[in-house]
Amino acid sequence: xxxxxxxxxxxxxxxxxxxxxxxxxxxxxxxxxxxxxxxxxxxxxxxxxxxxxxxxxxxxxxxxxxxxxxxxxxxxxxxxxxxxxxxxxxxxxxxxxxxxxxxxxxxxxxxxxxxxxxxxxxxxxxxxxxxxxxxxxxxxxxxxxxxxxxxxxxxxxxxxxxxxxxxxxxxxxxxxxxxxxxxxxxxxxxxxxxxxxxxxxxxxxxxxxxxxxxxxxxxxxxxxxxxxxxxxxxxxxxxxxxxxxxxxxxxxxxxxxxxxxxxxxxxxxxxxxxxxxxxxxxxxxxxxxxxxxxxxxxxxxxxxxxxxxx
Amino acid sequence: xxxxxxxxxxxxxxxxxxxxxxxxxxxxxxxxxxxxxxxxxxxxxxxxxxxxxxxxxxxxxxxxxxxxxxxxxxxxxxxxxxxxxxxxxxxxxxxxxxxxxxxxxxxxxxxxxxxxxxxxxxxxxxxxxxxxxxxxxxxxxxxxxxxxxxxxxxxxxxxxxxxxxxxxxxxxxxxxxxxxxxxxxxxxxxxxxxxxxxxxxxxxxxxxxxxxxxxxxxxxxxxxxxxxxxxxxxxxxxxxxxxxxxxxxxxxxxxxxxxxxxxxxxxxxxxxxxxxxxxxxxxxxxxxxxxxxxxxxxxxxxxxxxxxxxxxxxxxxxxxxxxxxxxxxxxxxxxxxxxxxxxxxxxxxxxxxxxxxxxxxxxxxxxxxxxxxxxxxxxxxxxxxxxxxxxxxxxxxxxxxxxxxxxxxxxx
Ligand SMILES: Cc1ncc(C[n+]2csc(CCOP(=O)(O)OP(=O)(O)O)c2C)c(N)n1
Ligand code: SF4
Numbered sequence: 001x002x003x004x005x006x007x008x009x010x011x012x013x014x015x016x017x018x019x020x021x022x023x024x025x026x027x028x029x030x031x032x033x034x035x036x037x038x039x040x041x042x043x044x045x046x047x048x049x050x051x052x053x054x055x056x057x058x059x060x061x062x063x064x065x066x067x068x069x070x071x072x073x074x075x076x077x078x079x080x081x082x083x084x085x086x087x088x089x090x091x092x093x094x095x096x097x098x099x100x101x102x103x104x105x106x107x108x109x110x111x112x113x114x115x116x117x118x119x120x121x122x123x124x125x126x127x128x129x130x131x132x133x134x135x136x137x138x139x140x141x142x143x144x145x146x147x148x149x150x151x152x153x154x155x156x157x158x159x160x161x162x163x164x165x166x167x168x169x170x171x172x173x174x175x176x177x178x179x180x181x182x183x184x185x186x187x188x189x190x191x192x193x194x195x196x197x198x199x200x201x202x203x204x205x206x207x208x209x210x211x212x213x214x215x216x217x218x219x220x221x222x223x224x225x226x227x228x229x230x231x232x233x234x235x236x237x238x239x240x241x242x243x244x245x246x247x248x249x250x251x252x253x254x255x256x257x258x259x260x261x262x263x264x265x266x267x268x269x270x271x272x273x274x275x276x277x278x279x280x281x282x283x284x285x286x287x288x289x290x291x292x293x294x295x296x297x298x299x300x301x302x303x304x305x306x307x308x309x310x
Numbered sequence: 311x312x313x314x315x316x317x318x319x320x321x322x323x324x325x326x327x328x329x330x331x332x333x334x335x336x337x338x339x340x341x342x343x344x345x346x347x348x349x350x351x352x353x354x355x356x357x358x359x360x361x362x363x364x365x366x367x368x369x370x371x372x373x374x375x376x377x378x379x380x381x382x383x384x385x386x387x388x389x390x391x392x393x394x395x396x397x398x399x400x401x402x403x404x405x406x407x408x409x410x411x412x413x414x415x416x417x418x419x420x421x422x423x424x425x426x427x428x429x430x431x432x433x434x435x436x437x438x439x440x441x442x443x444x445x446x447x448x449x450x451x452x453x454x455x456x457x458x459x460x461x462x463x464x465x466x467x468x469x470x471x472x473x474x475x476x477x478x479x480x481x482x483x484x485x486x487x488x489x490x491x492x493x494x495x496x497x498x499x500x501x502x503x504x505x506x507x508x509x510x511x512x513x514x515x516x517x518x519x520x521x522x523x524x525x526x527x528x529x530x531x532x533x534x535x536x537x538x539x540x541x542x543x544x545x546x547x548x549x550x551x552x553x554x555x556x557x558x559x560x561x562x563x564x565x566x567x568x569x570x571x572x573x574x575x576x577x578x579x580x581x582x583x584x585x586x587x588x589x590x591x592x593x594x595x596x597x598x599x600x601x602x603x604x605x606x607x608x609x610x611x612x613x614x615x616x617x618x619x620x621x622x623x624x625x626x627x628x629x630x631x632x633x634x635x636x637x638x639x640x641x642x643x644x645x646x647x648x649x650x651x652x653x654x655x656x657x658x659x660x661x662x663x664x665x666x667x668x669x670x671x672x673x674x675x676x677x678x679x680x681x682x683x684x685x686x687x688x689x690x691x692x693x694x695x696x697x698x699x700x701x702x703x704x705x706x707x708x709x710x711x712x713x714x715x716x717x718x719x720x721x722x
Binding site for chain 1: 384
């Protein structure tokens with residue numbers, strides 16, 4: 001057992017320093033960007049982000065970058081192999097070519113849920129198998145956001161996307177449950193996995209602080225409320241993020257040394273519809289008539305999850 | 311190696327030796343026939359400590375090329391190898407890393423593309439990389455494979471190029487053929503190829519940078535592409551300078567294309583890679599019969615040395631461009647490039663025939679070269695000429711009859 005004492009208790013304890021400057025091309029109220037902002041505060045400046053095609057590709061548009069650290073745009077499917085190449089090259093230079101350890105970089109992949117769950121999953125699995133020393137940041141907006149909000153394997157059952165729209169024949173929209181990326185990654189026993197939410201900044205920061213002290217694959221899934229794709233007013237991002245946690249839809253947890261711990265379990269879980277009803281992508285579950293059957297299915301899925309832990 | 315040595319090597323082993331003597335530091339790899347012997351050899355040398363650095367088993371060519379490019383962008387000398395389906399699988403990464411403008415050497419061991427799936431060679435795989443902006447060198451012999459890897463790093467790492475170099479050899483015909491290869495001593499090589507000094511900033515803490523950022527607007531995109539294009543064009547000059555240095559150091563001289571009995575040739579075959587050896591044998595045979603044949607072997611294929619090739623071919627009456635590749639609905643891929651190079655030349659050949667042969671490892675026989683000559687004699691004969699004769703048809707029909715015994719073999 002490795003003892004790790006959380007450095008932060010309150011939001012006031014967090015680093016005042018910013019590692020991403022504001023004014024990027026991303027949407028106002030982007031929950032994922034808030035998550036990355038908090039993460040980068042913790043990780044500091046000696047970081048290289050290998051980015052997958054997605055919304056966050058627009059963070060660095062020539063000739064601008066909002067980052068203090070380095071950036072490499074890759075492809076939708078291969079941010080992790082790029083991280084492998086950089087990691088290997090830095091290790092070679094430190095071992096054989098006299099590169100000082102001060103020149104080392106923390107190598108990080110930043111990818112959306114589509115890249116993470118779909119096109120890039122094979123390459124990530126291979127890196128987990130190789131025990132690549134890196135941090136993976138998946139901002140999970142539950143669809144292919146950059147291309148206009150199409151279905152990904154992370155799109156939850158009952159949500160409407162451009163490519164799984166709700167129709168008379170397919171009233172639910174997406175008909176499969178969200179793929180459990182946490183469990184998929186966990187099967188390969190990486191050093192660390194955590195889910196985080198921008199609405200829980202202290203929890204998020206403590207987890208990145210902890211990950212920073214570790215080696216090997218350190219994997220993050222950041223719940224990323226997306227006003228544009230989910231259909232709500234950008235100023236409600238915090239509320240949506242909070243409801244995702246309070247309804248138990250998005251469990252905040254970590255996996256470390258073989259154990260899963262829920263670091264922010266909802267005290268009394270709210271009904272899922274409080275989360276669903278505020279978003280356009282779930283509107284068809286309430287209008288023109290309520291689809292209690294589908295809402296019940298979603299609730300049941302959440303209940304089943306928590307029954308294992310509560 | 312401390313002294314020059316001549317050893318028997320397959321094309322694949324020659325490639326591995328090239329990487330070793332170039333003191334490559336990083337090899338991300340993925341196996342594919344007929345290339346596998348290269349990466350197996352390198353894996354062993356890294357594992358036993360003969361080579362210093364790292365060999366990483368990747369999960370696909372898409373990942374492999376990405377790791378290779380990222381390694382080069384982080385300041386190590388990188389080598390990797392692939393073939394056929396592997397090139398196609400990695401194509402997105404190939405375009406990505408050429409745009410990153412990173413130097414490395416890639417060996418492609420040519421193998422025909424599915425469908426149908428086969429192991430045997432032709433050049434559709436390497437031709438698929440034609441437009442992605444890397445430098446291409448085509449090798450005929452094991453010695454050329456070895457030499458072109460050294461030459462490749464010299465060109466790739468030139469500050470005015472900064473692009474990957476792909477060295478191509480034929481699967482089976484060269485990859486598994488043993489030939490004597492002269493391996494110069496490490497000291498001699500050091501006089502030609504110094505340790506990797508990246509021309510561009512590389513990733514490390516003291517040099518934060520954003521690379522390969524997105525662009526908006528055609529003008530910005532076009533600017534970067536035109537830069538890339540200029541670098542690729544410029545690589546021809548760099549090829550000649552590097553080849554000159556190489557020749558001074560090692561005594562072997564490489565021009566952008568090789569002229570074989572070209573001076574008085576009335577019939578010229580344009581070929582590349584190992585089948586050029588068959589072409590050269592045919593030239594000698596034809597000359598014994600009093601036919602003035604010659605051969606131009608393509609070596610530097612990207613950038614395309616248009617002026618050199620036009621110069622070499624003009625003044626010759628009949629030129630047959632033998633493509634071991636096929637763009638269905640258009641024909642051979644190198645043919646239009648050579649025709650375009652010659653178009654404005656006052657003294658261009660009277661007839662330029664497109665020939666397609668050697669697909670999926672099909673041999674090009676001496677009789678095929680004779681049929682090309684005969685084809686020229688008839689002014690009405692169509693182009694392209696497909697090297698697929700009655701013997702080939704009969705051999706296919708024999709197989710077809712096994713697949714579908716009820717059907718009568720077609721009579722054509
Ligand atoms: C190989 C490939 N296929 C498709 C695309 C088009 N594409 C660009 S971004 C994107 C969606 C990415 O979705 P996700 O990973 O969830 O990130 P988000 O857009 O939501 O930020 C797609 C499909 C691409 N860039 N590359
Ligand atoms: S579409 Fe959603 S995830 Fe993408 S930038 Fe906008 S808010 Fe963020």
